[in-house]
Amino acid sequence: MTALAAESHDVSRTEQEPGRFGLLYAEVQQFYAHQMQLFDSFEAEAWAGTFSPDAVFDVPTLPRPVRGREELAANVRRNEEAQGRTGEQLRHWLGMVDVQPQPDGTLRTRAYALVYLTPRGGEARVHRVCVMEDSLARCRGQWRVVHRLVTRDDLA
Amino acid sequence: MTALAAESHDVSRTEQEPGRFGLLYAEVQQFYAHQMQLFDSFEAEAWAGTFSPDAVFDVPTLPRPVRGREELAANVRRNEEAQGRTGEQLRHWLGMVDVQPQPDGTLRTRAYALVYLTPRGGEARVHRVCVMEDSLARCRGQWRVVHRLVTRDDLA
Amino acid sequence: MTALAAESHDVSRTEQEPGRFGLLYAEVQQFYAHQMQLFDSFEAEAWAGTFSPDAVFDVPTLPRPVRGREELAANVRRNEEAQGRTGEQLRHWLGMVDVQPQPDGTLRTRAYALVYLTPRGGEARVHRVCVMEDSLARCRGQWRVVHRLVTRDDLA
Numbered sequence: 133m134t135a136l137a138a139e140s141h142d143v144s145r146t147e148q149e150p151g152r153f154g155l156l157y158a159e160v161q162q163f164y165a166h167q168m169q170l171f172d173s174f175e176a177e178a179w180a181g182t183f184s185p186d187a188v189f190d191v192p193t194l195p196r197p198v199r200g201r202e203e204l205a206a207n208v209r210r211n212e213e214a215q216g217r218t219g220e221q222l223r224h225w226l227g228m229v230d231v232q233p234q235p236d237g238t239l240r241t242r243a244y245a246l247v248y249l250t251p252r253g254g255e256a257r258v259h260r261v262c263v264m265e266d267s268l269a270r271c272r273g274q275w276r277v278v279h280r281l282v283t284r285d286d287l288a
Numbered sequence: 289m290t291a292l293a294a295e296s297h298d299v300s301r302t303e304q305e306p307g308r309f310g311l312l313y314a315e316v317q318q319f320y321a322h323q324m325q326l327f328d329s330f331e332a333e334a335w336a337g338t339f340s341p342d343a344v345f346d347v348p349t350l351p352r353p354v355r356g357r358e359e360l361a362a363n364v365r366r367n368e369e370a371q372g373r374t375g376e377q378l379r380h381w382l383g384m385v386d387v388q389p390q391p392d393g394t395l396r397t398r399a400y401a402l403v404y405l406t407p408r409g410g411e412a413r414v415h416r417v418c419v420m421e422d423s424l425a426r427c428r429g430q431w432r433v434v435h436r437l438v439t440r441d442d443l444a
Numbered sequence: 445m446t447a448l449a450a451e452s453h454d455v456s457r458t459e460q461e462p463g464r465f466g467l468l469y470a471e472v473q474q475f476y477a478h479q480m481q482l483f484d485s486f487e488a489e490a491w492a493g494t495f496s497p498d499a500v501f502d503v504p505t506l507p508r509p510v511r512g513r514e515e516l517a518a519n520v521r522r523n524e525e526a527q528g529r530t531g532e533q534l535r536h537w538l539g540m541v542d543v544q545p546q547p548d549g550t551l552r553t554r555a556y557a558l559v560y561l562t563p564r565g566g567e568a569r570v571h572r573v574c575v576m577e578d579s580l581a582r583c584r585g586q587w588r589v590v591h592r593l594v595t596r597d598d599l600a
Binding site for chain 1: 466467468469470471473474476477478480481533535536537538539560562563564565566567568569570
Binding site: 154155156157158159161162164165166168169221223224225226227248250251252253254255256257258 | 307309310311313314317383384385386387398399400402413414415416417441442443444
């Protein structure tokens with residue numbers, strides 16, 4: 133049985149305390165909605181602040197994993213410069229967010245991630261289909277990404 | 289700092305009362321799911337009823353902002369006539385819904401909005417990528433849209 | 445007035461008990477997120493286990509409705525074989541999930557369902573736009589699909 137199937141046990145456990153889980157699930161959705169909008173709006177520092185200070189961001193479009201808020205923010209500024217040249221608007225969407233609370237109070241999430249691309253005055257299209265796996269921890273009452281791994285379906 | 293980054297403060301505030309926020313977030317998701325399905329099913333009056341009586345609906349595909357339920361319903365009937373001619377099925381999706389409760393009890397939301405288009409017997413495609421900004425107020429226990437602004441990525 | 449518009453009454457009723465509804469809504473979203481990921485990962489038995497033992501799965505891409513966990517699991521194994529040949533990765537997304545609690549404690553849901561297709565090393569695209577209508581029942585504390593009807597926009 134794979135990790136994914138094994139997680140079914142966590143689901144049943146959390147469903148035995150539906151109250152707490154339901155509130156947690158909404159918090160995580162709000163966290164991601166705000167985080168993705170900050171990213172697509174090139175709010176470099178605000179977006180980097182949604183990660184823990186020593187967070188690791190591992191995504192196939194970067195030559196090596198990015199580590200820490202400085203590098204995370206720099207990555208957003210590079211995206212903004214690229215968009216200035218191409219005029220292409222990217223939108224990052226998450227869906228099918230599977231939230232698995234861990235015994236230590238952190239969360240493991242596995243979600244699908246889409247990137248839509250719209251050229252100025254042109255036809256919108258699906259640019260990337262990815263899977264995003266996060267480890268989230270609470271820091272001073274706020275969820276923060278401690279580790280993020282993104283894999284692209286076209287490179288699978 | 290832009291409005292979007294400033295909203296981070298609201299997020300932290302609402303996360304200090306996660307219970308109330310989590311329930312609110314689910315209510316808003318259900319509201320939008322039902323509202324978009326009414327729209328795509330051409331339920332003109334039922335859809336218009338999800339707006340406040342004097343709501344303003346500002347979307348770039350219309351020559352001027354639509355105001356009030358009569359005009360909102362008429363807009364849906366025009367869409368239904370157009371679909372009758374083209375045979376194209378549209379589906380409106382929201383995602384990354386960022387819900388920001390306001391001190392006066394209203395909600396500000398900012399979400400991504402996609403429109404998928406499927407010709408009868410043809411290939412489905414992404415038709416539009418938009419950003420939707422709403423102001424929601426409770427009217428007799430129900431959320432209603434008071435103001436909606438939609439912007440299209442291709443016209444940005 | 446159509447079924448969809450009639451459901452507005454259920455929405456208002458559930459909004460009068462927002463607490464319970466909000467928790468329920470999050471449970472349903474988690475259930476679907478996990479179920480779709482099991483499907484796309486070809487976890488045949490784990491996915492079939494998210495249906496009731498006598499569940500009916502009615503989808504236009506199958507010659508006849510599938511009934512029961514054996515047939516459901518066999519269908520996933522066929523998908524896995526097909527993907528092995530084509531190298532195409534499918535991702536099933538749900539959105540705009542409208543959850544309508546029924547007086548008997550079951551849930552009726554109506555959601556949009558997208559299928560994204562990514563050829564290995566190729567361009568991702570929207571493959572299908574569908575509507576999914578489920579009846580869900582709790583079995584030993586877990587939501588299970590009792591009946592699923594999927595309709596495709598391109599065949600409408």
